Amino acid sequence: MKKLNLSRLLLASAFLAAPAAALDFDTLPSVRELVAEAKKSEVSAPLPGAPQDARVLKEWTIMVFMNGKNNLSEYVIEDMNEMEVYGPTANINIVTQAARMKESAPSYPGYPGGGYDDYPYGPTVPHPGWPNPYWGGMPPMMLGKRVTTVKDASTDWVGVRRYEVTKDGENGSLSSKLLADLGTVDMGDYKQLVEFGKWAKTAYPAKKYMLVVWNHGDGWKNKAFGQPVLKGISYDDETGNGISTVNLGRAVREMGGVEIYASDACLMQMAEVAYELKDAAKFTVGSEENEPGDGWAYDYFLSRVHANSGNLKSEVMAAAAVQGYKAFYAEQGTAATQSALRTSGLATFKNLLDQWAELAMKEDKVMVKEALSGATAFGGAGSRDLIHFMENVHGKTKSRALKTRTVAVMNHLYNKVIVDNGVTGEKFKKVYGVAAYLPTYSYEADYDELAWAKEGKWDEFTKWLTAK
DSSP: OOOOOOOTTTTHHHHHHSOOOGGGGGOOOOOHTTTOOOOOOOOOOOOOOOOOOOOOOEEEEEEEEEEEETTTTTHHHHHHHHHHHHHOOOEEEEEEEEOOOOOOOOOOTSGGGGOOTTTSSOOOSSSSOBBBTTTBOOGGGTOOOOOOOOSSSSSSEEEEEEOOOOOSSSSSSOOOEEEEEEESSSOOOHHHHHHHHHHHHHOOOOOEEEEEEESSTTTOOOOOOTTSOOOOOEEEEETTEEEEHHHHHHHHHHOOOOEEEEEEEEOOBBBBHHHHTTHHHHHHHHSSSOOOOOOOOOHHHHHHHHHHTTHHHHOOOOOOOEEEEEHHHHTTTEEEEEEEEEEEGGGHHHHHHHHHEEEEHSSSSSHHHHHHHHBBOOOSEEEHHHHHHHHHHHHHHHOOOHHHHHHHHHHHHIIIIIIEEEEEEEGTTTTTTTEEEEOOSSSOGGGGGSSHHHSSSHHHHHHHHHOO
């Protein structure tokens, strides 16, 4: 795995140390050059390994919190079947808390097609739901799945269960070991996520832990039921609860922290979300954009885990998730985004970005808004690719100080924060790994509750940007 070393592109340290009067900005490399992606190394997909005993201290335990108590119920079985294609390696445990319900209420009551998320002319939302009565079955985008679910006792159930994932190859039944049937559990309560994490660490101890939260997602926001946009993560339609970004950070801290936090959900790879997790997880993995209907391709992720089983450093594990996701959607011809961030660099990143925002607020707002309108936008969270936005500002501003500060932010991001970035599709050619809240109409007061807003100045910048 390689990442871009911007310090090599910034005319070396002499450039960074030169006094402002001595700088020749006409000779500076473009920000496009500075943030061009390094070529990612590919790994082979080996044959699945044999199941192993999980009851000893291992290198990793992967914990997947699968909230299908909504219109994602069928996807629980699909994704667990994908996990079983390869299963764990000899030095890894994989455990899930999987929840399903019989039928989900429509997300948009009164909309054509019954108000389900898969209505083709409705809002763009994560993981298109079903059933839509106009389609009479599985949504067209879900046809041709790689694993065909078998209707038997292993797959035809509702409730909340815990499993130890085992290998069974291309088998539509669930062969994983059922550990517990928890009955009725609120999967939208962050305390349940804490309990799952603590249980997994006790029952399947490891040197490092990776937590995946699997569900709908909407970046930093909280879900407002009955509204046309899903907000937050892990929504339980039976209870009406979801986990806010603030409570997500609290949950991971209360379970004792993890090495890697990952969202198999939409829009979650935002600076605001990563910053909330910076003291609880060393790395975050997620998508800047809405995930396509398949979400993570777990067999593609685990194939790379198996291929690198002798060198599963944290950066390698995070990159396996990013590159597996990218490889699957590249094969499908589907535009998608996924990246991995290192949280130890976020505090300095925030400080540098605060300095950048102070300078940007002295600029002509019309120019900044033009830069914003040209930046790659994502659906549902008021978010845009932060680097693309700053690239546009760099190209438009005449301020040498702002140009210099832009380069400093980019240099830090690529050297200290962005571990890997995988995108597919022409529409995402300007997506570089981290999104941020950049509303175009009005500022949302709930944003004030985030640590990113309380400790930084991005809230002041977005208020300035949206002020009439």
